[in-house]
Amino acid sequence: MLRAMGRDKASLDRMTFDNLTGSLLLLLLLVSDLLLCKSVASLPICPSGAVNCQVSLRELFDRAVILSHYIHNLSSEMFNEFDKRYAQGRGFVTKAINSCHTSSLSTPEDKEQAQQIHHEDLLNLILRVLRSWNDPLYHLVSEVRGMQEAPEAILSKAIEIEEQNRRLLEGMEKIVGQVQPRIKENEVYSVWSGLPSLQMADEDSRLFAFYNLLHCLRRDSHKIDNYLKLLKCRIVYDSNC
Amino acid sequence: MIDWRQSPPGKPEIIKCRSPEKETFTCWWKPGADGGLPTSYTLTYHKEGETLTHECPDYKTGGPNSCYFNKKHTSIWTIYIITINATNQMGSCSSDPRYVDVTYIVEPDPPVNLTLELKQPEDKKPYLWMRWFPPTLVDVRSGWLTLQYEIRLKPEKSAEWEIHFAGQQTQFKILSLYPGQKYLVQVRCKPDHGFWSEWSPESSIQIPNDFTMKDSTVWIFVAVLSAVFCLIMVWAVALKGYSMVSCILPPVPGPKIKGFDTHLLEKGKSEELLSALGCQEFPPTSDCEDLLVEFLEVDDSEDQQLMPAHSKEHPGQGMKPTHLDPDSDSGRGSCDSPSLLSEKCEEPRANPSTFQTPEGIEKPENPPKNVTHTWDPQSTSLEGKIPYFHVDGSKSSTWPLPQPPNQHNFRSSYHNIADICQLATGAAGASATLLDKTDKHAFKSSKTIETGAEGKAAEQREVESFPSKTDQDRAWLPPQEKTPFLSVKALDYVEIHKVNKDGALSLLPKQKENSDQTEKPSTPETSKEYAKVSQVTDNNILVLTQDPRAPNLALFEEQAKEAPPSLPQNQAQIDLASFTAPPGNCRLQLGGLDYLDPAGFMHSFQ
Numbered sequence: 001m002l003r004a005m006g007r008d009k010a011s012l013d014r015m016t017f018d019n020l021t022g023s024l025l026l027l028l029l030l031v032s033d034l035l036l037c038k039s040v041a042s043l044p045i046c047p048s049g050a051v052n053c054q055v056s057l058r059e060l061f062d063r064a065v066i067l068s069h070y071i072h073n074l075s076s077e078m079f080n081e082f083d084k085r086y087a088q089g090r091g092f093v094t095k096a097i098n099s100c101h102t103s104s105l106s107t108p109e110d111k112e113q114a115q116q117i118h119h120e121d122l123l124n125l126i127l128r129v130l131r132s133w134n135d136p137l138y139h140l141v142s143e144v145r146g147m148q149e150a151p152e153a154i155l156s157k158a159i160e161i162e163e164q165n166r167r168l169l170e171g172m173e174k175i176v177g178q179v180q181p182r183i184k185e186n187e188v189y190s191v192w193s194g195l196p197s198l199q200m201a202d203e204d205s206r207l208f209a210f211y212n213l214l215h216c217l218r219r220d221s222h223k224i225d226n227y228l229k230l231l232k233c234r235i236v237y238d239s240n241c
Numbered sequence: 242m243i244d245w246r247q248s249p250p251g252k253p254e255i256i257k258c259r260s261p262e263k264e265t266f267t268c269w270w271k272p273g274a275d276g277g278l279p280t281s282y283t284l285t286y287h288k289e290g291e292t293l294t295h296e297c298p299d300y301k302t303g304g305p306n307s308c309y310f311n312k313k314h315t316s317i318w319t320i321y322i323i324t325i326n327a328t329n330q331m332g333s334c335s336s337d338p339r340y341v342d343v344t345y346i347v348e349p350d351p352p353v354n355l356t357l358e359l360k361q362p363e364d365k366k367p368y369l370w371m372r373w374f375p376p377t378l379v380d381v382r383s384g385w386l387t388l389q390y391e392i393r394l395k396p397e398k399s400a401e402w403e404i405h406f407a408g409q410q411t412q413f414k415i416l417s418l419y420p421g422q423k424y425l426v427q428v429r430c431k432p433d434h435g436f437w438s439e440w441s442p443e444s445s446i447q448i449p450n451d452f453t454m455k456d457s458t459v460w461i462f463v464a465v466l467s468a469v470f471c472l473i474m475v476w477a478v479a480l481k482g483y484s485m486v487s488c489i490l491p492p493v494p495g496p497k498i499k500g501f502d503t504h505l506l507e508k509g510k511s512e513e514l515l516s517a518l519g520c521q522e523f524p525p526t527s528d529c530e531d532l533l534v535e536f537l538e539v540d541d542s543e544d545q546q547l548m549p550a551h552s553k554e555h556p557g558q559g560m561k562p563t564h565l566d567p568d569s570d571s572g573r574g575s576c577d578s579p580s581l582l583s584e585k586c587e588e589p590r591a592n593p594s595t596f597q598t599p600e601g602i603e604k605p606e607n608p609p610k611n612v613t614h615t616w617d618p619q620s621t622s623l624e625g626k627i628p629y630f631h632v633d634g635s636k637s638s639t640w641p642l643p644q645p646p647n648q649h650n651f652r653s654s655y656h657n658i659a660d661i662c663q664l665a666t667g668a669a670g671a672s673a674t675l676l677d678k679t680d681k682h683a684f685k686s687s688k689t690i691e692t693g694a695e696g697k698a699a700e701q702r703e704v705e706s707f708p709s710k711t712d713q714d715r716a717w718l719p720p721q722e723k724t725p726f727l728s729v730k731a732l733d734y735v736e737i738h739k740v741n742k743d744g745a746l747s748l749l750p751k752q753k754e755n756s757d758q759t760e761k762p763s764t765p766e767t768s769k770e771y772a773k774v775s776q777v778t779d780n781n782i783l784v785l786t787q788d789p790r791a792p793n794l795a796l797f798e799e800q801a802k803e804a805p806p807s808l809p810q811n812q813a814q815i816d817l818a819s820f821t822a823p824p825g826n827c828r829l830q831l832g833g834l835d836y837l838d839p840a841g842f843m844h845s846f847q
Contacts, residue, residue, distance in 0.1 A: 071758050072434060093340050096803045097320060098290040113262055219318055222344055222434065226385070231431075233384030241384050 004149050046178075053178060060175045061232040069227040075221045079214040080155040085151065085234040089201055092211040100216035101192045102132050107223055114230055120180050127176065129220055130169045131189035132204065137162040140213060143198045161217070168224075179235075248276040249332030253325040256340045260380040263347045263386055263432070264316060266310050267303040270336065271327045284308040289320040317343050347435030350376035351699040352390065352411075352428045357446040367452060372412040373428050376438070387433040397423040397445070422451035 046053035083092075105128055108114040114122070141158045144150055197209035233241035251273025260266035272282060284297035297308035298660075321343075325336040352373040361367035375381050375388050392413050393402040407413050407428075418424065424447075427440040 069433065109318060112382065115383065219344070223318055229384040229387060233382065239383055241382055
């Protein structure tokens, strides 16, 4: 910049002034950068200067990941217990094919697809899946409770999952409010219509309905967990977990 | 040419499907019987939600009998239905379909590049620092997989691994290491919802010998703490040394006899001592009420006509019941009555214990054994009870035994009058009489409990639970060595020659005749010589009857007013004899009593 200026005296004076201004601006930029940059990379979604946004997003994501991890562990255990106790030798696994109510939601099916989705879309997708499970979880609890010799382990997990799912939904809505406050999406979700199957008189059919529901819950909770971890590493740690 | 040994292939089986990074996966199968012909295997699959059937894209990468699905062919959260087909010339056979979801078969490779380093910073504890890297295939940076690690290490020669969980960090510090050892270290990882990997190859490191784990701070702290503790202990001991010592080693109680002055004892002034005790002239004229003496032992002195003496020998016979003259006078008076027991009072008591078998009356050749001390539960109402020794269960005179007492454990217990005096005076004033140690030792050595009789055991329990005395057992043993007048000579029994109209008994010394004397109630003997006092009238007259039995039981009744027949004759019913005689009016009421101390009622008959 200094060399680019002219050499005559007036221009030299101007150059000096420009130099000073430039250095001052540079200094200001450096200082503001130092103030803003707590981590190596600043969050792409937070407006610059909003320190609170960065910190709270990190905490929100940490909390969300903990919840989603926990929910999937519970779902996995619940499914295994049900499978061991009620589904042995019934061949349910052959029938639980393409039977989840959330399959209509176009979720990414591998890592490349997941990494290609924009984080906002992925967040919305997570919200949709979470909302789709509000109703089934509620009915799962009431129907398991109504089962004769209601298995305590399964019932307690179902109740816990229902509550944690609600908390995760709240957390996700907060994150979405911070990441993309301007977009207010219509609440889209998949409708679950499996309640009649859960209440069928035929025990085999009813048990299969439960098996299917638990199988889908295990899968969707894994999806949510995976997506959130991807998002956290991408957003909070800049793909450098 | 048909070879009948050939057949279609057997059914293959899928063994395992695994994904190392949740992006690809491999399945392995096990062939069935090949039927003797070259058999080819194919893997076919279709995915959930699709109808199209595909074949394995890669049979090579995973090794023989395997199929590798690369990233393009791998979908997560999708069920694969996989089947193996074995085909040979004769036919084909298909395996059962296997339902595989890649989401749940993730098992990564072990971590890589494990490095170990010994760090010894200044002023800090040295430690082993190790670090590693996630397996190369796993994508941790994007968050697709989250890994947790575990390390294990051991000295080279040790058999057990020490496992540590390391969480999501890729480094670890070990602090506690033995110098001079070579350590082996391994690490493994696990995805957030998958299986543990294998352990990485071993890395080793040699800990140098000078790898000291000094921490002077800790030792200084320990030393200061110990010093403080010692100071506290010293201070506590200094302040409360005595009470602590007494807590740890409880003091042996000494005799607590009312009026007993140990200083006088040390000086050897027995007369003063005894007078201090309150030994009155014989017979005692006061303080009789609260004394209980069950057994009265009379000495074989020159005054034979005055005092009945126990026979010396009772070889194996039943015990001779010796009873304490319930007249307190007799017990106490012996102390001070020179005419009766002067010699005894001066002679040191030779008996090791107060209670001896009749055989061993004279000298302690036969130290008494199996002397039991019991309380009579019936006598609880009495005050100032003195436990008396009675012979053990073999002596039926002392306890109502459900069984006949043993013969061979016969011991007769007797009291030297002086002992009685001692005990009586001791019991008179104090609720607990304590004995000095020597006596107690002698006592204890001779104290055993006959366990032959249940009743006795029950009695013993009652005795032990007697509330008023805790040291009752010890209480009885008079300080023999200290009472020079308590000399036990051979005591003989006297026989009552006749009773004159005044009620005076004329007694003849009994000459070592034991044949008629047996303590066994079951063997009644013709004891013509013995008169049995059936009752004592108000005029202090003994009513004697001949008792053909020979119950050598000493029975003491608490009150003179009690009906003697209530006591079983042959049973030893231990009552605490009480000195109930009013001053100068000592009464005797003995049921089934064979021996009397005429000295006890001497005054009343004269």
